[in-house]
Amino acid sequence: MGITALCDAQPPSGELSPVLGEIFLLLARQAERDVRRILSERLAHAEWAPKALVNVLALDEIEIARPIIAASPLLQDEDLLAILVQATIEHQIEVARRPRLSGRVADAIIDRAEPATLTALASNRTAEISGEGLRRMVDHSRRIAALRAPLTRHPRLSDVQARQLYQWVGAALRQSIAERFSIDEQALQAEIDKAVDGAWRNAQPSAVVAPDPDREEMERRLIDKMQAAGQLKAGFLIRAIRESRLSLFAQAMATLGGYSLGQVREALAAKTPESLYYACASVGIDRAAFPALLDDIRRLNGGPPGDAGAAVWLRGDISPISAARAFRALVQADIPGTV
Structure with a gap:
């Protein structure tokens, strides 16, 4: 902590010296959990922090990793993608919540289609989610109920996507969508009822499959x-x-x-x-x-x-x-x- 305080008071100019980086890594590996947690909080916004140490802390247990994942300016897209693959679901959720998340990482989260991570991403108003990415999230909301509420409030939700989402949400969320978009609730409900009735009739002959x-x-x-x-x-x-x-x-x-x-x-x-x-x-x-x-x-x-x-x-x-x-x-x- 003393070395961290010195670096905070007079940040190293340019790239951190290899010797200082080795000192930080050595101390972090030998430190107790509470010390690593405090170190993570102190280094979360530091641009001078050793990159290797930041990556180590980002893959530590979630209470230690959370400040680093949320704020470290040293974590690049490749580092965040590695966390999505290597770390726990709690780490993945923190990546999805990271402010100003890039479209590349957002697409990777949507590709994985993990419900908890998708829900966190839908609640992240600063993430760069493309129109296609948002469309795919609306599609996922058909089976992931938790996605629906944050999506109805998403600032980039289009009229077409709102109408699609309207079919799968409850009364309270339908009212929220109708207030935000120009949706004729009665007309749309009639169309939904027709579609459901038609799908049910078409499905009836094959609903019961004979055992094989x-x-x-x-x-x-x-x-x-x-x-x-x-x-x-x-x-x-x-x-x-x-x-x-x-x-x-x-x-x-x-x-x-x-x-x-x-x-x-x-x-x-x-x-x-x-x-x-x-x-x-x-x-x-x-x-x-x-x-x-x-x-x-x-x-x-x-x-x-x-x-x-x-x-x-x-x-x-x-x-x-x-x-x-x-x-x-x-x-x-x-x-x-x-x-």
Whole structure:
């Protein structure tokens, strides 16, 4: 801290000497967590700071990295892109919040399509988001509910994008959009109702897909191998839905949660998403990720589970044991492993 104070009082002219840079790196590697955190805060705005040290601190635990990611003038696009690839989701969110974020980094965040990072980017009014980038974010908001509110307030939202977003938001956000843009709510609602009705009629013949025994057997073997190797995790279920493999999701959920396939299918066909939420919570799927997952499941499943009942995932966290107990109380008592 004494060396930092000296440099603050009389910033080095030109490039920092290699010796001084080595001193900072050596001290930072040996320093306790609280010292590194204070050092990060002191160097966050320093233009004279050693570049190597800034990069080290930016990849440290999030409480240490946050001031550097948010403000350091030494972090270039390449450094921020590296953080997106190498660091945790908390680090990625801080990158998305960084003031005056470049269009190159914003596009990389949109390409990754991580819900929490996209939501942070949508709330960043100074980020350089292109018209195409904003359009893609509006498209993502169809499955990521948390994106909708910040997008309705985004200063560069166009009339066309506002109309598209209007279809997916609730009453309060619709009023906000209608006040900001010239939207005939009654006329647009009539068009939305027609589109939904037409899509539903077209989807009806193929909404229920006959089981494919061969495919299900292959999926069951894959799940059994992953379970035996200790590789079956909550992330696999989310990936299965993103890859439009609802049957694989059901098989994995049954195995990971210790449920029967019939119980999982009952939850997928229910009038309310409550039992499906408890099943997801019991295997470690975060409640913040559930709304987007539910939207994707409904799309793959031809509509169900329905939207009756309360949004139980908004009530707060629930332990996996309690969630499993609640799930079994809601579905019929099948013997695990049966169809």
